[in-house]
Amino acid sequence: MLSKLLYLFICFLFLFTVPNGILVKAATSNVDLIQQNWPFNGIFGRFDKASLQRGFKVYSEVCSACHGLRHISYRDLEGIGYSNDEIKVIAGEYEITDGPNDEGEMFTRDAKMSDKFVGPYENDKIARLANNGAYPPDLSLIVKARAGGADYIYSLLNGYKDFPEDFEAGEGMYYNEYYPGNQIAMPPQIEDDIVEFDDGTTATHNQIARDITSFLAWTAEPELESRKSLGVKTLFFLILITIMLLGVKRKVWKNLD
Amino acid sequence: MKEKETENKKGISNWIDERLPVFTFINHNLRDYPTPKNLNYFWNFGSLAGVTLVIMIVTGILLAMQYTANTEMAFDSVERIMRDVNNGWLLRYIHMNGASMFFIIVYIHMFRGLYYGSYKYPREILWMLGVVILLLMMATAFMGYVLPWGQMSFWGATVITNLFSAFPVIGDYIVTFLWGGFSVDNPTLTRFFVLHYLLPFAIVGVVALHLVALHQFGSNNPTGIDVKSEGDTIPFHPYYTVKDYLGLGVYLIVFAFLVFFAPNFLGHPDNYIPANPLQTPAHIVPEWYFLPFYAILRAVPDKLLGVLLMFAAVMVLFFLPWLDKHKIRSANFRPFYKQFYWLFFINCIVLGWVGAMPAEGVYVLISRVATLYYFGFFLIIMPFLSKFEKTTDLPSSISAAVISEKFDNNEPSSAESYVK
Numbered sequence: 046m047l048s049k050l051l052y053l054f055i056c057f058l059f060l061f062t063v064p065n066g067i068l069v070k071a072a073t074s075n076v077d078l079i080q081q082n083w084p085f086n087g088i089f090g091r092f093d094k095a096s097l098q099r100g101f102k103v104y105s106e107v108c109s110a111c112h113g114l115r116h117i118s119y120r121d122l123e124g125i126g127y128s129n130d131e132i133k134v135i136a137g138e139y140e141i142t143d144g145p146n147d148e149g150e151m152f153t154r155d156a157k158m159s160d161k162f163v164g165p166y167e168n169d170k171i172a173r174l175a176n177n178g179a180y181p182p183d184l185s186l187i188v189k190a191r192a193g194g195a196d197y198i199y200s201l202l203n204g205y206k207d208f209p210e211d212f213e214a215g216e217g218m219y220y221n222e223y224y225p226g227n228q229i230a231m232p233p234q235i236e237d238d239i240v241e242f243d244d245g246t247t248a249t250h251n252q253i254a255r256d257i258t259s260f261l262a263w264t265a266e267p268e269l270e271s272r273k274s275l276g277v278k279t280l281f282f283l284i285l286i287t288i289m290l291l292g293v294k295r296k297v298w299k300n301l302d
Numbered sequence: 303m304k305e306k307e308t309e310n311k312k313g314i315s316n317w318i319d320e321r322l323p324v325f326t327f328i329n330h331n332l333r334d335y336p337t338p339k340n341l342n343y344f345w346n347f348g349s350l351a352g353v354t355l356v357i358m359i360v361t362g363i364l365l366a367m368q369y370t371a372n373t374e375m376a377f378d379s380v381e382r383i384m385r386d387v388n389n390g391w392l393l394r395y396i397h398m399n400g401a402s403m404f405f406i407i408v409y410i411h412m413f414r415g416l417y418y419g420s421y422k423y424p425r426e427i428l429w430m431l432g433v434v435i436l437l438l439m440m441a442t443a444f445m446g447y448v449l450p451w452g453q454m455s456f457w458g459a460t461v462i463t464n465l466f467s468a469f470p471v472i473g474d475y476i477v478t479f480l481w482g483g484f485s486v487d488n489p490t491l492t493r494f495f496v497l498h499y500l501l502p503f504a505i506v507g508v509v510a511l512h513l514v515a516l517h518q519f520g521s522n523n524p525t526g527i528d529v530k531s532e533g534d535t536i537p538f539h540p541y542y543t544v545k546d547y548l549g550l551g552v553y554l555i556v557f558a559f560l561v562f563f564a565p566n567f568l569g570h571p572d573n574y575i576p577a578n579p580l581q582t583p584a585h586i587v588p589e590w591y592f593l594p595f596y597a598i599l600r601a602v603p604d605k606l607l608g609v610l611l612m613f614a615a616v617m618v619l620f621f622l623p624w625l626d627k628h629k630i631r632s633a634n635f636r637p638f639y640k641q642f643y644w645l646f647f648i649n650c651i652v653l654g655w656v657g658a659m660p661a662e663g664v665y666v667l668i669s670r671v672a673t674l675y676y677f678g679f680f681l682i683i684m685p686f687l688s689k690f691e692k693t694t695d696l697p698s699s700i701s702a703a704v705i706s707e708k709f710d711n712n713e714p715s716s717a718e719s720y721v722k
Contacts, residue, residue: 088563116381182575186381189566190574225584265574268384268391275392276562283558287551294548297540301339 076222078196079203081255085195085262090273092263097125099242100260103253106240108184111176111231113164116185117264120158124267125260132158139163177217179230188258188265195262197223202254205233331517336535337542338523340704344418345521346549347411353550354404355509359502361397365390369449371495373488376451377576395565401443402568403557405591408436416622417643419631420522426623428515433619435508440592440616442501445494447589452573457586459486459494465599468606485579525703526631527696534700585660593657594650598676600661601669611673618680625680628688635693642687646679 084093101122104114119136127135136156141163144151156163164183166172173180191197204223208214218228235253242248263269319325368387370379383390412432415421421429448459463480467473482489520529529535536542560567568590572583588596598615602608618625633640649672656669697703 116378116385121385186574190571192571194571272391272395272562272565276558279558279562280555283551283555287548287555290544290548290551294544297544301536301541 078193078200078223080196081199083195085269088273088277091270093259094126095244096256096259097263099246100256101125102242103240103257104260107234108257109165111165111181112184114162114185114264115164115183117162119156119160121267125263136160177230184261185264188262195258198261199254199258202235333537333539335538337521337538338529338534338700339536340523340525340700341521342524343549344414346546347407347414349546350549350553351407351411352509354400354407355505358397358400358404361393361400362502364393365397366499371492373451373491376449376491380450395561398569399560399565401446402591404439408439413647417633418522418524419526421622422631424519425522428512429623430620431508431512431515435505435512437616438501438505438508442498445498448491448494449498450573451491451577453575453577453583454570454573456486456577456579457583458588459490461586465609468609522631523700524632524634525697525700527700530699587658594653597653597657597669598673601673615676626684626688628691630693635696636691637694638691639687642679642683649675
């Protein structure tokens, strides 16, 4: 009986893994991504709040020049460990067009906690114009929207190389071994000490790449921690009740022997 | 006084039952309902499918309260559900993965029927109603996948609706009619939302008919032999209620694991990019449960023929009871059918696999061979075997089969108890 259950379980797993392995393989390029041991991986995965705050600083000082985070509100920063007062200060640094007021005029005001992150460009057209025709994608969901997830983003940030000799490069393009087609419009952005971390962490290239990737993993899945902790409880309950049901089932069916 | 009260209490259920026989109905269909005593765990999947349907409808209704069916707002409204609605992420991940689970369950349920000949006399209509449910599920799942309005939503909808343009003369008219315009756009999204909400209730209706047809003759069983005496059956409750609960427990563990720890495992990353009609994704792939049919579609160089074959791949299931007229139901006693059956099973997995691959090189050849076998199995092998296949010895009854199985398993203790 137990072996039958096990067999069933294996059937399930088989059916799951087969299609997905194919999809991922079809979507990624040939180069293997740099695999990182992210603290948010695994059943008990949690974000490293200090890393997220450092990543937020990298975003604000580097990425936000071209990339938006339109699904994130300033109030969401509570999730990476900022207090309400701190968030009000952060939001206050940005200006937002609001209105019309009672006189029918549009006006600018400081951003509030409830506002979404202020993006770098008024609209897509201006964004393209400013970036040699390429559109810098919004980063809120970027980790979920790329095969390989966080590992892909981390690899991409570490994947800049000089063009191989026989490579026909487009104008203003850069070579990146992890980007599909290897030609990317984004110039390499990260270098040692390009930001100064408030907690004294040395801002090496790898450290910066790791922190910004963690931060973007959080913007893509801010629910990750509550999801995983609820998941552990749910699974514990389900396994317990299933074991009990197994006992009940055996007892009931014994009547038939 | 006291006597009167107890009499009244006792009387209420009787009073209702006399006028509306709900309790008799429950008793008849869920409690005393005589069920073959030898059903294995593959007979759990019907009830699991029913539970999944309920889960999908409940989560779906709750999601619809927050979703906005408008091309400008759909993507953001889904993200709002994920981020700002209380437990919205849970609802959406259950609904999203529930679709995959539903298809896994139903596919296993169908392979079960195919193996044990559950579609044969007198259960032909039962089987055909099942195929209707499958068709409705496919339409519902396809339209549901469009709603988040991501890149795969949009391009999947474009590719699939465009298939109808393959029909001569009326093709373009059909496509325009489906779209409600001249491209996949807001009218397409709104009608898909309406139909995605409507069709599940049609499924509920057909499921009810499916159950009525099932209870007409009762379940088939692993031997495929008809129930001959009362000794062959046991009451549904408590035996199969507890067995169904146990199966449900195992199922929910798998389901929960997916929802909580790998919610996007079966999805495509591109669907987290908002739909962009000006930018085609590198590979447009349907959800995994459509891949075998997608492979059949692409196996044929001619578009119209490909579309027809793809539809035929499902439609052929309607004719199963008449393609396989072999008197013996269960593959356990059909040595040849059994071999071809497992080959067919593997073939379906292969079709799913090539469906996810680019349509080039060796994959095209594989998909053609697999398509050929898919139809060959139904149209040539099945009718051929029904005429010529000799079966192995059948047990005289379900009870006899149960006893001999105990002996085969070398479990002397239980076998002895039978001898006694």
